[in-house]
Amino acid sequence: MTFMGVLQAIGKGFEKGLKWAVEYAVPVERLVALLFPAAAPAALEVANATSLIQGAVLLVEQKYAAAGMQSGTGAQKLAEVMLLTEQTVLGLLHQAGIAADSAYVESVVSAVVAILNVQRMPGAAAASVTPA
Numbered sequence: 001m002t003f004m005g006v007l008q009a010i011g012k013g014f015e016k017g018l019k020w021a022v023e024y025a026v027p028v029e030r031l032v033a034l035l036f037p038a039a040a041p042a043a044l045e046v047a048n049a050t051s052l053i054q055g056a057v058l059l060v061e062q063k064y065a066a067a068g069m070q071s072g073t074g075a076q077k078l079a080e081v082m083l084l085t086e087q088t089v090l091g092l093l094h095q096a097g098i099a100a101d102s103a104y105v106e107s108v109v110s111a112v113v114a115i116l117n118v119q120r121m122p123g124a125a126a127a128s129v130t131p132a
Contacts, residue, residue, distance in 0.1 A: 020023075035111055036098070045096035049089045054114050056084040081109050 031050045060080045064073055084104050093100040 031112065032113065034115065036096075045092040046098070049092040049096075050108075050112070052085050052088060052092075053081065053109055054116075056081045057109065057112050057116065060084070064106060078106065078109060082106065087110075 031054060035050060036046045057077075060077050061070075062079060063080075064070055082102070082105065086102060089105050089108075090100055090102075093104075
């Protein structure tokens with residue numbers, strides 16, 4: 001296969017994966033209600049933080065799936081999601097009046113992963129995002 005053929009195949013795979021990720025993602029409003037029930041007055045910041053985490057989890061999972069490395073890479077995936085989101089999420093949560101640290105953000109990332117794991121992917125027996 002030529003170099004351009006490889007790039008085209010990757011692009012087609014990414015397009016399919018992105019369509020799946022958008023359909024598979026849990027609506028942010030549901031995640032906010034589950035993860036931050038006491039934060040109703042600051043819902044916008046919390047929704048933005050939750051959306052950011054969910055997007056990063058799906059992006060990182062897609063990257064590892066494209067590389068054929070779905071299993072046994074939870075720690076690396078968590079590290080990447082934290083690198084992508086931690087500072088912004090901490091800032092958003094602070095604006096919402098939520099005292100958070102890195103461990104707290106990691107637990108929220110793990111909760112998002114757990115929620116995504118219970119969702120079913122259309123046409124498959126069960127979808128699984130490797131736990132972070």
